[in-house]
Amino acid sequence: VFHLRINGEDRQFDAPASSQRATTLLQLLRNDCGLNGPKYGCGLGQCGACTVLVDGVAARACTMPAHRLDGREITTLEGLGSRQRPHPVQSAFIKAQAAQCGYCLNGMIMTTAALLRRNAQPTEAEIRAELSGNLCRCGTHLEILQAVHLAAT
Numbered sequence: 592v593f594h595l596r597i598n599g600e601d602r603q604f605d606a607p608a609s610s611q612r613a614t615t616l617l618q619l620l621r622n623d624c625g626l627n628g629p630k631y632g633c634g635l636g637q638c639g640a641c642t643v644l645v646d647g648v649a650a651r652a653c654t655m656p657a658h659r660l661d662g663r664e665i666t667t668l669e670g671l672g673s674r675q676r677p678h679p680v681q682s683a684f685i686k687a688q689a690a691q692c693g694y695c696l697n698g699m700i701m702t703t704a705a706l707l708r709r710n711a712q713p714t715e716a717e718i719r720a721e722l723s724g725n726l727c728r729c730g731t732h733l734e735i736l737q738a739v740h741l742a743a744t
């Protein structure tokens with residue numbers, strides 16, 4: 592058995608019988624918790640679509656065996672804000688109309704939220720460096736950068 596605190600709620604899960612059959616954090620969040628904020632993009636830790644916060648730090652859920660996170664605090668997009676009360680980063684992304692298809696945005700928002708939590712006034716270079724691991728195949732990176740600047744003001 593292992594425990595996670597997910598979006599403020601304590602949850603208990605069965606540990607895998609062997610590490611080869613370990614469920615990833617992304618599978619656990621989407622399949623067992625019904626949290627579809629984190630997206631499945633590459634499954635290889637390379638695109639950022641699955642980004643969540645682990646103890647407030649941006650992390651790739653697709654490559655993390657869930658049972659190894661015993662006792663940690665996980666925040667998904669659903670835990671960041673809601674339709675009624677969006678997080679300031681979510682509001683900024685809406686205001687900047689940063690989405691085209693939108694598939695990458697949840698990961699972008701989580702990465703941005705983590706960045707602004709530890710650095711409220713990041714430079715352009717810091718923003719670009721932080722988001723360099725979050726890929727947008729539509730190519731709306733300029734609007735996304737605008738959204739991050741908006742969120743940081």
Ligand code: FES
Pocket residue numbers: 630631632633634635636637638639640641642651652653654
């Ligand atoms: Fe996790 Fe691409 S789905 S980094």
